[in-house]
Amino acid sequence: xxxxRTGLVRRNFLRGAxxxxxxxxxxxxxxxxxxxxxxxxxxxxxxxxxxxxxxKRPRGALFDSAFHDRFGQWxxxxxxxxxxxxxxxxxxxxxxxxxxxxxxxxxWIASGDxxxxxxxxxxxxxxxxxxxxxxxxxSCLYAxxxxxxxxxxxxxxxxxxxxxxxxxxxxxxxxxAVPVHPIEIPYEDTKLPAYLIPAVGHEAEVRPxxxxxxxxxxxxxxxxxxxxxxxxxxxYHILMFDGPGQGAMLYKQxxxxxxxxxxxxxxxxxxxxxxxxxxxxKIALSGWSLGGYLAPRAATAxxxxxxxxxxxxxxxxxxxxxGFALKLGTSKEAVADLDKLEDKTIDAxxxxxxxxxxxxxxxxxxxxxxxxxxxxxxxxxxxxxFTLKDKVxxxxxxxxxxxxxxxxxxxxxxxxxxxxxxxxxxLAFTAAEGAGEHTEMNxxxxxNQRVLDWLDETLEMR
Numbered sequence: 001x002x003x004x005r006t007g008l009v010r011r012n013f014l015r016g017a018x019x020x021x022x023x024x025x026x027x028x029x030x031x032x033x034x035x036x037x038x039x040x041x042x043x044x045x046x047x048x049x050x051x052x053x054x055x056k057r058p059r060g061a062l063f064d065s066a067f068h069d070r071f072g073q074w075x076x077x078x079x080x081x082x083x084x085x086x087x088x089x090x091x092x093x094x095x096x097x098x099x100x101x102x103x104x105x106x107x108w109i110a111s112g113d114x115x116x117x118x119x120x121x122x123x124x125x126x127x128x129x130x131x132x133x134x135x136x137x138x139s140c141l142y143a144x145x146x147x148x149x150x151x152x153x154x155x156x157x158x159x160x161x162x163x164x165x166x167x168x169x170x171x172x173x174x175x176x177a178v179p180v181h182p183i184e185i186p187y188e189d190t191k192l193p194a195y196l197i198p199a200v201g202h203e204a205e206v207r208p209x210x211x212x213x214x215x216x217x218x219x220x221x222x223x224x225x226x227x228x229x230x231x232x233x234x235x236y237h238i239l240m241f242d243g244p245g246q247g248a249m250l251y252k253q254x255x256x257x258x259x260x261x262x263x264x265x266x267x268x269x270x271x272x273x274x275x276x277x278x279x280x281x282k283i284a285l286s287g288w289s290l291g292g293y294l295a296p297r298a299a300t301a302x303x304x305x306x307x308x309x310x311x312x313x314x315x316x317x318x319x320x321x322x323g324f325a326l327k328l329g330t331s332k333e334a335v336a337d338l339d340k341l342e343d344k345t346i347d348a349x350x351x352x353x354x355x356x357x358x359x360x361x362x363x364x365x366x367x368x369x370x371x372x373x374x375x376x377x378x379x380x381x382x383x384x385x386f387t388l389k390d391k392v393x394x395x396x397x398x399x400x401x402x403x404x405x406x407x408x409x410x411x412x413x414x415x416x417x418x419x420x421x422x423x424x425x426x427l428a429f430t431a432a433e434g435a436g437e438h439t440e441m442n443x444x445x446x447x448n449q450r451v452l453d454w455l456d457e458t459l460e461m462r
Contacts, residue, residue, distance in 0.1 A: 062093040067357050068104050071147045072096075075140050077441040078225035082133060083140040084111075092141075101148040105157055108145035109164070112138045116168055128175050135172035139165050139221050147217060151365035154251060162219075162251055169221050178203040185241060187267040190255070193248045194241035194268070195220060198277060200232045208282035208306075208459050209272055210236045213265070213298075215289025216257075217366055219247035226439070227286060230448035234456070239272055243294075245370040256372035259385040265298035265305075273304065282306050282459045286451070288439050292402075292409070293317055293386055300394040307458045309451055311439055312410040313401030313417060313426075317386035320408075324349060338380050350376050392416065398423040398458045400451060405429065405436035425454055 063069040072093060075084045088111060095107040119134035142165035146158040173180035178198060184191035199207050210231045212223040223240045231238050242249045243264045245257030258264070265285060273280040285302075286309035287295030293314040299305050322335040328348045334341065353359045353376070368374060371382045401417050403410040403426060417426045427450055429435035435443035 062090060063096060063104075064093075064098045065096075065104075067361070068096060068101075068148070070358065071144060072104070074441070075144050077444045078140055078222075080445050081225045081229035082136045083225050084137055088137070088141065092144075104148055105145045105161070108141055109161060112141035112145070112164060112168070115141060116164070119168070119171065123175075132172045132175035135168045135175070139168035139172065140225060142168060143219060143221055148361070150217065150361065150369060152369050159251060162248070165219070165221060166248075169224070173197070183271075185268055185271045187264065190253065192241045192243060192264075192267065193220070194239060194271075195224075196237065196239045196272075196275060197224075197228065197232060198237050199235045202235055202237075204277065206277055206279050207235060207237050208284065208455075209275075209278045210238050210455070211265070211268055211272065211283065211285045212238055212240045213285060213287035213291040213295045214240075214243070214246050215287070215291045215294070216245075216370060218289070223288075226288065226444055227448060230445070230452060234452045236452075236455075237275075237278060239268065241268055250370055254372075257370050259297070259387075261294040261297045262299075262301035265295075265302050269302060269304050280304070284308070284455055284459065287311065289409075290314075290317075293388065296395055296399060297386075297388055297391070299397055299399065300388065300391045303396070305397045307455060308395065308397055308399045309402075309455070310399070311402040311447065311451070312404060312407055313413040314409055315388035315392060315412065315416040315419070318380070318384035319412065321349075321380050321383060324352075328352070338384055341377075341380070346377055388416070389419075392419045393421045395420060396422050398425075400425045400427065400454050400458075402427045402429060402440070402447065402451070404438060404440055405431050407436070407438045409438060423458075427451070427454070 061069040061073070063072045072089065075089055076086065077083075079085060092107045092111050095110070096104050099107075115134050115138035119131045119138060122128075122134055123131035142161050146155070146161040149155040149158045170182060173182075173195065176197075177200075180195060180197050183194050183196055185194050199205070210227075212227055212231075214220075214223055218226075220240045220242055224238075228238045228240060243257075243261070244250070244255040249255045269283060272278050272283055283305060284307040285295050285298060285305050287293075288311040292310040292312045295308055296310045296313065296315070299308040318338060321338055325335045325338075325341060325345055326332065328345060330341070330345050334345070353363050363376070363379065367379055367383075371379060373379045373382055399420060399422050401413050401420075401424070403413040405428070414426070417424060427447075429440050429443075429447065431437075433443060433446060435446050440447040
């Protein structure tokens with residue numbers, strides 16, 4: 001591959017991998033692989049130590065490390081829904097400086113601790129509204145601390161931060177106008193941790209329910225800030241849960257993701273339709289990031305859903321590895337069946353992954369962990385199981401797909417949309433709107449407004 005082509009590949013990746021994204025998607029991460037003409041990966045800052053400091057700050061970044069900036073700007077998407085302010089994030093970035101993952105973790109935890117202490121002081125003084133807001137901010141700050149620590153064995157610091165995050169969130173929920181408490185949803189031989197939060201001002205009324213479905217590496221609190229607050233204000237009850245491979249189910253129980261997500265969602269709907277304030281005929285499901293596959297996959301079999309939202313719409317996760325292999329010089333014929341890739345191709349992929357900090361995190365630290373695999377060939381095989389191409393016509397409820405202009409995960413959204421045979425809508429978001437990146441993270445207000453408008457219309461028509 002020429003240097004000009006290599007540079008183009010890298011620029012396309014940087015345009016598609018949103019600095020504030022909640023997740024570095026596998027498809028986006030694979031697009032990051034810079035391959036030389038000889039097929040070897042271009043030099044990178046990631047070596048055996050796994051440090052990120054040498055990945056220098058790109059234009060528009062807040063953190064010195066590009067890797068840290070991927071996670072550090074994530075809370076910017078939550079400012080309008082009660083998350084940290086810009087000043088909080090800049091202050092953390094200044095403390096981290098050129099520090100490593102431990103410095104990144106410590107700075108976020110210290111900021112969260114400060115707000116948590118302020119919340120306790122406000123509560124002691126009788127300022128319940130302020131205390132609730134401060135606990136929410138603390139929760140979001142704690143959640144931003146630990147993503148660089150992903151992987152097995154599970155880092156005790158990750159668990160400590162997660163516990164702080166969920167405790168602060170719970171304190172905030174208890175201070176709601178109508179106190180909200182965590183619930184457990186029966187699922188196979190365990191239970192899914194969840195929250196059912198009633199619509200603001202309609203706490204005792206029978207209302208439509210929006211189930212929020214996470215992706216790869218976010219948690220319940222992320223769904224609350226990213227989509228939940230907007231839905232609650234619009235008059236929807238919301239139900240948020242950690243499924244297998246997500247949040248507490250992964251961190252504490254070690255349960256991996258599963259491609260047949262309808263099994264998970266059916267358990268959630270079983271619970272939801274028995275709640276007295278939920279209209280069982282108006283239960284909708286919305287998934288973001290990897291949830292853009294998981295939600296429509298659930299809709300292929302769960303007939304009680306009145307509507308489905310996929311942000312972005314995805315119907316085949318394994319396709320990203322075909323593109324990866326092609327960039328390494330593998331023929332189209334050879335990538336037709338990824339299970340039969342030659343060892344030399346797998347070795348070239350593995351070399352690329354080891355030499356790129358972001359790619360290593362996405363594939364190994366997160367992907368291997370969340371899918372309970374220990375090598376690249378097994379991970380590719382597992383990813384191939386996440387496909388809707390043979391099931392797309394089984395989706396019957398009205399379905400909305402989003403597609404952001406610069407999001408590589410949305411490259412196949414139009415094909416997915418065209419294949420749908422149910423009532424459907426495609427919402428395109430652009431860079432000119434500040435919403436052109438993965439999950440429109442820099443303009444969640446816009447995507448929430450348009451999605452909820454569609455959902456209002458759809459549920460009223462049914």
